[in-house]
Amino acid sequence: MSALLAVIAPALHGLATQLPSQAPQGGNIVGAQIAIGSLFSLHILIAGLVSGAAELGPAIEFLGYVRQRRSYDRLAHGLGRFITYYFSVSSTIAILLITVLLVGFWGHFWTTIVTIGWWPLFIEAWTFVLQVSLAYLWFYTWDPLRNFKGVHMAIGGLLAIASFLQVFMIDVVASYMLTPTNPQNPVRLALNPTSYPLTVHRTVGNLAYIGFAFGGFCAIRYLRAKTAEDKRFYDWAGSFGLLWGVSMTLLQPVVGYSYAKEIQLHSYGSWYKMMFGSLSPVFLWQITLLGIMFLTATLYFARRLRTDEARGSGILKLLSVALVLTTLLAAQPYALGFSYESVAAAGLNRPFWEGGLINPLGSMIPWKVLALMFYTLIAIAAVVWYLRGLPGVVWGHARRGEQRILILMTVLTMLMMVTMGFIRENSRGPFLISGEMTIQGQQDVQTAQPTPTPQSGP
Amino acid sequence: MVRRLGAAYDWLDERTAIRSLLRKGLYEAVPVRGAWFYTLGSATLVLILLQLITGIFLTLLYVPSVTEAWASLNYLKEHDAFGSIVRGIHMWSAYILLFVIGLHMIRTFFSGSYKRPRELNWVTGVGLFVLVLVMAITGAFLPWDQAAYWTAVVVTNVPAYTPFIGSFIRALWRGADTVGPITLSRSFGIHVWLVPAILFPLIGAHLALLRKHGEFGSYVNYRGAYRTREGVDVPPAPAQRPTEPPYPAAPSDELWAAPLQTEDFYPHQTFKDGIISAALVIVVFILAVAIGAPLEAIADPATTSYTPVPEWFFLPLDELLVLVPQQLIPLVLVLPTGGVLLLLALPFIDRGPERNPFERPAVMVPGAFAVLFVVILTLLGSGRLFNL
Numbered sequence: 132m133s134a135l136l137a138v139i140a141p142a143l144h145g146l147a148t149q150l151p152s153q154a155p156q157g158g159n160i161v162g163a164q165i166a167i168g169s170l171f172s173l174h175i176l177i178a179g180l181v182s183g184a185a186e187l188g189p190a191i192e193f194l195g196y197v198r199q200r201r202s203y204d205r206l207a208h209g210l211g212r213f214i215t216y217y218f219s220v221s222s223t224i225a226i227l228l229i230t231v232l233l234v235g236f237w238g239h240f241w242t243t244i245v246t247i248g249w250w251p252l253f254i255e256a257w258t259f260v261l262q263v264s265l266a267y268l269w270f271y272t273w274d275p276l277r278n279f280k281g282v283h284m285a286i287g288g289l290l291a292i293a294s295f296l297q298v299f300m301i302d303v304v305a306s307y308m309l310t311p312t313n314p315q316n317p318v319r320l321a322l323n324p325t326s327y328p329l330t331v332h333r334t335v336g337n338l339a340y341i342g343f344a345f346g347g348f349c350a351i352r353y354l355r356a357k358t359a360e361d362k363r364f365y366d367w368a369g370s371f372g373l374l375w376g377v378s379m380t381l382l383q384p385v386v387g388y389s390y391a392k393e394i395q396l397h398s399y400g401s402w403y404k405m406m407f408g409s410l411s412p413v414f415l416w417q418i419t420l421l422g423i424m425f426l427t428a429t430l431y432f433a434r435r436l437r438t439d440e441a442r443g444s445g446i447l448k449l450l451s452v453a454l455v456l457t458t459l460l461a462a463q464p465y466a467l468g469f470s471y472e473s474v475a476a477a478g479l480n481r482p483f484w485e486g487g488l489i490n491p492l493g494s495m496i497p498w499k500v501l502a503l504m505f506y507t508l509i510a511i512a513a514v515v516w517y518l519r520g521l522p523g524v525v526w527g528h529a530r531r532g533e534q535r536i537l538i539l540m541t542v543l544t545m546l547m548m549v550t551m552g553f554i555r556e557n558s559r560g561p562f563l564i565s566g567e568m569t570i571q572g573q574q575d576v577q578t579a580q581p582t583p584t585p586q587s588g589p
Numbered sequence: 590m591v592r593r594l595g596a597a598y599d600w601l602d603e604r605t606a607i608r609s610l611l612r613k614g615l616y617e618a619v620p621v622r623g624a625w626f627y628t629l630g631s632a633t634l635v636l637i638l639l640q641l642i643t644g645i646f647l648t649l650l651y652v653p654s655v656t657e658a659w660a661s662l663n664y665l666k667e668h669d670a671f672g673s674i675v676r677g678i679h680m681w682s683a684y685i686l687l688f689v690i691g692l693h694m695i696r697t698f699f700s701g702s703y704k705r706p707r708e709l710n711w712v713t714g715v716g717l718f719v720l721v722l723v724m725a726i727t728g729a730f731l732p733w734d735q736a737a738y739w740t741a742v743v744v745t746n747v748p749a750y751t752p753f754i755g756s757f758i759r760a761l762w763r764g765a766d767t768v769g770p771i772t773l774s775r776s777f778g779i780h781v782w783l784v785p786a787i788l789f790p791l792i793g794a795h796l797a798l799l800r801k802h803g804e805f806g807s808y809v810n811y812r813g814a815y816r817t818r819e820g821v822d823v824p825p826a827p828a829q830r831p832t833e834p835p836y837p838a839a840p841s842d843e844l845w846a847a848p849l850q851t852e853d854f855y856p857h858q859t860f861k862d863g864i865i866s867a868a869l870v871i872v873v874f875i876l877a878v879a880i881g882a883p884l885e886a887i888a889d890p891a892t893t894s895y896t897p898v899p900e901w902f903f904l905p906l907d908e909l910l911v912l913v914p915q916q917l918i919p920l921v922l923v924l925p926t927g928g929v930l931l932l933l934a935l936p937f938i939d940r941g942p943e944r945n946p947f948e949r950p951a952v953m954v955p956g957a958f959a960v961l962f963v964v965i966l967t968l969l970g971s972g973r974l975f976n977l
Contacts, residue, residue, distance in 0.1 A: 198947060312976070327972025331965060378954075382961060388912055389969045397976070496914040511958055518950030 160570060163236040168556065170228050172549050177221040179333075179548060183341030184210040185266060185294035186334070187375070189287025196280055206368050207287075210345065211270035218263055240563050240573045247314040248304035251321065255300035258293050265290035295334060302330045308564050309555070310397040324397040328390035335386055336551075339379035340544055346372030347541030350534035363527035369537045370435060370524075374514065376540070377428045381510035384421070384503035394558070398565050401558035406495065407471035410554055415464055417550050418499060422458025424543050425510050429454055431536040432517040438530055441523025443516045450513050457509065461502035463493035615855035620806025620848035623700065624858055627804055628865035629693040635866040636686040637792065639873065640724070643679040644781065646672075651731070653777035655770045658733035659887040666884050677877030683725055685873055687902050690718055698935075698956055701944035702805035708936035710802065713795040715932045720788045722902070727780040729900050733773060738888030739897030741768045741776070747906075750919045768890075806848040904970035905963045911973070928959065 188210035195203025233241045245252060269286045276283040306326040312319040346369045353365035395402040404410050433447035466474040467488040474480050474488045481487030492498055561569045602608045619627070650672065652661045665672040694714065697703055703711035730741040745768060748758040764771025852858075889895070899907040906925065913921045931938075939952045946953050 322972060322975050324973070324976040327975075328969055331968060378958075381958070382965060385912070385962065386965060386969070389908065392912055393973065393976075497917055500914055500917060511955060515951050515954045518954060521950075 160574065163232070164570075167228070167232050167236065168553075170224060170232065171556075172552055174221060174224040174228060175552055176545060176548060177217055177224065179337045179340050180344055181214055181218055181221050182294050182298050183337035183339075183344075184214050185262065186291045187338055187341050188214070189269070189284065189291045192287055193284055196284060202364055202367055205364060206345075206371070208270075208273055209368075210341070211266070211273065213345075214266045215270050218266060222259075222263075237563070237573055239576045240568060243568065244304060244308070244564070248307060248320070250317050251300040251303040255297055258297040258300060262290065262293040262297055265293055298333060298337070299326075299330050302326055302333060305329065309394065309401060309559055311564055311567055324393045325390060328386065328393050332383065332386045332390050335379050335382050336548070339376045339383070340548060342372045342374075342376030342379060343540050343544040344372070346370075346376060347538045350537035353529065354531065354534050359527055366529045367526040369529070369534065370526075373428055373431055373537060373540060374517065376544070377425070377510055378514055380421075380424065381507050381514075384507050388500070388503060398559075401565060404560075405554060405558050407466075409470055409472070410558055411466070411470045411472075412464075413550060413554050415462065417547070417554065418502070419458060419462040420543065420547055420550065422454060422461050422502075422506060424540065424547065425506055425513070426451060426454040426458060427536060427540055427543060429510075429513045431533055431540070432513055432520075434533050434536070435524065435529060436517065436520040438533065439524045439528055441520040443520030446516050447513060447520075450509050450516070453505070453509050457502050457505040460492070461499055461506070463490055463498065465490060465493035465495070615853070615859070617800065617803070617854050618851035619804050619854050619858045621850040621852050622848070623805075623807035624861055625865075626696045626700075626807075627858065628862050629689055629696060630799075631862035632866050632869050633686065633690045633693055634792070634796075636682050636689060636869065636873075637721075637788075639682045639870065640679065640686065641785070643675050643682070646675045647679060648781060653731070653774050655733060655773055655888070658731065658773060659884070662732050662734075662884055663887075673881055674877050677881040678873055680882040681876040681880075682873045683728060684901070685869060686721060687725055689869070690721055694718055695960060697805075699946050699953070700805060700807060701939075701946070701949065703936040703939075704942065704944065705936075705940070707798070707802050707805065710795060710798045711936050712933055713791050713798065715929065716791050717788065717795060719929060720784050720791065724780060724784050724788070725900070725902060727776040727784070730773060730776040731780065732884055733888050734885040735888055735892070735895050736883075736885050736898065738768065738890065739895060740899065740903075741772055743897060743899070744903075745772065747922065750922050752919065803848075898974055899970075901967070901971070904974075905966035908966040908970035908973070911970075 188207045191203050191210065192207035195201070195207060229241070265286060269283070269290050272283060272286065276286075303321050303323070303326050306329045307314075307320060307323050310324040312323040314320055349365040349369035349372060353362060353369060356362045356365055391402065391405070394405070405414050429447055429451045433444045433451060436442070436444040436447065465471060466480075467483060467490055468474040468477070468479070471480065471489075477488075479486075479488040482489050482491060559565050561571065563570055563573055598607075650661055650665065652658060662676065665676055697711065697714065726744060729744075730737050745759055745762045748762065749755040751758060760766070762772065762775065763769070764775055909921050909924070910918065935952070939949065941949075943949055
């Protein structure tokens, strides 16, 4: 990570020295968007893990206490260590983003959004302090409070609550940008139409993401493990991470669909862009990627059971076939062109057998909705069958193939995170705040500002 | 005085055997572990009794007709502070009852308490849960204000999606093609006569079965008393088995039906039951006084400006109906119907002796997801309603 910072810091420094005294114009706008988008993606990829770990870690510690299993405690401790290492990295990127890029490039927008979202951002800053204090306290009192597990778990519980609150507060501001409400009413602001679905979507997503991520990390450690004890632990932890990740992800079709429904009701332009416009190919990729993730996880389940000849691997192979078919259904494009918008503009919005470019099997209703339902049901069945077969598994026996699948799952999840962020942030375009402030509008206001003259002293 | 009371008690005991009845009722063995979770059952019973008492008071005034129903409740609201509080208690205890009975079912499900020999306890419990839901649904129609009328329009339309007999069920409930006077009187009849006539005998059966088999306790009590993960039957240590009724004293094939440690129902369990039930009754009373039961404007079928908002316990179903395209609605309605049938069949499907929730993934995982989905849909639904 220090290497990463070593690359980022000089680049940002260079960028900062190049910052224009006025907002960027023309091609620079695209450059600013790319710089902000890339760094935000990087921030979210790390911050999502930190938030997920701060919520999942205490839960795993509690589970280990209830089940009296040391492996859970070791895993939770590992997550605690991860938080203490990476919290500052994620925060550094966030602060650089705000102080250098947002304030520098889009000062007018940033001033406006801070004015509107002052209370959520104020609370978020304090939950940030609470989160970092509790995270370090939780990790560094692991051994001193070994005989006071209840107290330690209570600290973990508070850490989880602080992390959730932090995510919620930043979601309030992020969702407001897509579905603005009356900014004078703090309750309306906090519960704007997409703040609920975005918070649930992101919380569940962060919890899934950390599961897949430590699954991949444990796979790498398993491949490097020297002792039988380490092999047993990393094999179990990798499997646990994947199982947890899949269990959380299978909630996402319902939550994500609900989120899309709210966008349709309250920000129709953004929704149209995602479903029928320029972002529809990315949306299609996202729904296909979801199927690929479920399929990959089910293949891991089948392989891991087969390695120890545990029962259930045959059923899991059948479920994999069902997932392939469902993914093929979900991946059907509705418009056999770039997007429905372009097909309709060309006057070809009729079924392909009538000479048009429309594929009815690719429609959202009912086919993609059905595919999402099948994803969920098949994934639940896969989790059940894997758990049924687990008593026959001997930890530490896993082969390299299974570990590669775990690593692949981490990569697929990161892709999914970036894809979702890309869709959400670009669906507003050309607006920065939906219906209220466009990118060009912010540039015009900002460039119209007179350059402040230095004030002479009294 | 004390001597006379004692003599009266003896006189009564000679004729009714009340002394042995009380002894049997109060001094039976209950498990030590899981006792606080068992307070959910007694709290459910207390809240149902609160419903009964306040419901009787309300029927003294309420008139189940479209011209008088709203006016009778508005009279309470405007002119009768005590009656208004009674109505508040009726509504808030119903809301809390739905929550508590749901928690009670979840506890029973996760601890595996529905297994042999308590299958019928579970079946009667599911029946009670469904009946309480029906009570809540029909009760929501009775104020005949805007909220009640439009809830009736939406809810009575739901069965219409049932294949083949849907229209018949809707017409039977509504008494006509549209919601009207007969819908109200039928819903009132169901609310105060039909459902209670089934509900109270079922409560009796549920309690009698509970007494017959004893409370289950916690799965921790049963460690080593059933088949282990490796498939080896481990007999329990005989010295640790209780000998008190109603639990089996000798090893038998019902071995797993006995907890390791027990205590007397009175005063141990009754104390815990009393604390939780009293706390809930106080909460209900505070809510009834502070917030009360709302009454909107009188029902107006001709209005086009009113936005109906479902009761909170409808939110998961309402959110599903909002999300799912119309052609898939029959498929979605299979979920609650199939869910109830699955719940009824659960003890006959999951027949293994294993109680540990971590060792029963085939049942626990779908169950946990069902609970999670209900919670998430409720959250999403409430967020949507806030922004209507």
